[in-house]
Amino acid sequence: GDSVTQMEGPVTLSEEAFLTINCTYTATGYPSLFWYVQYPGEGLQLLLKATKADDKGSNKGFEATYRKETTSFHLEKGSVQVSDSAVYFCALRGYTGNQFYFGTGTSLTVIP
Amino acid sequence: DARVTQTPRHKVTEMGQEVTMRCQPILGHNTVFWYRQTMMQGLELLAYFRNRAPLDDSGMPKDRFSAEMPDATLATLKIQPSEPRDSAVYFCASGSGQGMADTQYFGPGTRLTVL
Numbered sequence: 001g002d003s004v005t006q007m008e009g010p011v012t013l014s015e016e017a018f019l020t021i022n023c024t025y026t027a028t029g030y031p032s033l034f035w036y037v038q039y040p041g042e043g044l045q046l047l048l049k050a051t052k053a054d055d056k057g058s059n060k061g062f063e064a065t066y067r068k069e070t071t072s073f074h075l076e077k078g079s080v081q082v083s084d085s086a087v088y089f090c091a092l093r094g095y096t097g098n099q100f101y102f103g104t105g106t107s108l109t110v111i112p
Numbered sequence: 113d114a115r116v117t118q119t120p121r122h123k124v125t126e127m128g129q130e131v132t133m134r135c136q137p138i139l140g141h142n143t144v145f146w147y148r149q150t151m152m153q154g155l156e157l158l159a160y161f162r163n164r165a166p167l168d169d170s171g172m173p174k175d176r177f178s179a180e181m182p183d184a185t186l187a188t189l190k191i192q193p194s195e196p197r198d199s200a201v202y203f204c205a206s207g208s209g210q211g212m213a214d215t216q217y218f219g220p221g222t223r224l225t226v227l
Contacts, residue, residue: 044218
């Protein structure tokens with residue numbers, strides 16, 4: 001069945017460091033891919049999304065490219081800030097639109 | 113700024129008691145999701161509604177959990193009887209039903225503790 005695998009955390013970075021959080025997926029057909037972020041005590045918020053191969057989603061300095069050849073959707077940011085400290089979830093919506101899968105989440109802590 | 117609201121935000125109850133969680137989706141959204149989040153299992157989809165009709169509730173323990181949408185502005189998740197293993201944060205999310213690109217907007221969650 002469809003699934004999402006993301007790198008385990010926690011991840012600790014210094015401010016202004018480069019961030020990569022890996023996400024790979026298994027799916028039938030052409031899923032849509034998402035990154036959500038969860039700040040402490042809050043619900044998940046959409047960070048970015050991509051709905052077809054080679055699409056690049058971007059928001060708030062974060063980017064991810066839908067790579068069908070490597071079945072990946074890695075999250076990147078060139079220079080992280082303390083305010084980026086949160087848990088990041090990779091997610092997949094199956095091609096029928098009725099299947100939803102979230103990764104286990106990667107906790108990021110950015111220290112000054 | 114439209115948001116999904118959930119009540120209560122926190123609930124502490126004793127094993128065997130009935131628990132009802134409520135969700136108000138964003139006005140105009142026609143899809144509603146219920147998720148459960150625990151440290152061990154992560155985020156699990158419990159139920160999914162479109163236009164108030166349940167499309168998928170395969171992730172929900174049927175013997176004790178039930179999910180309904182009495183009207184377009186209210187979704188409920190009920191546990192009866194509750195058990196300690198139900199302790200988790202329960203999230204409701206809504207979407208505008210745009211198919212594959214549909215974004216889910218999450219509420220703040222209900223933190224449930226069953227003693």
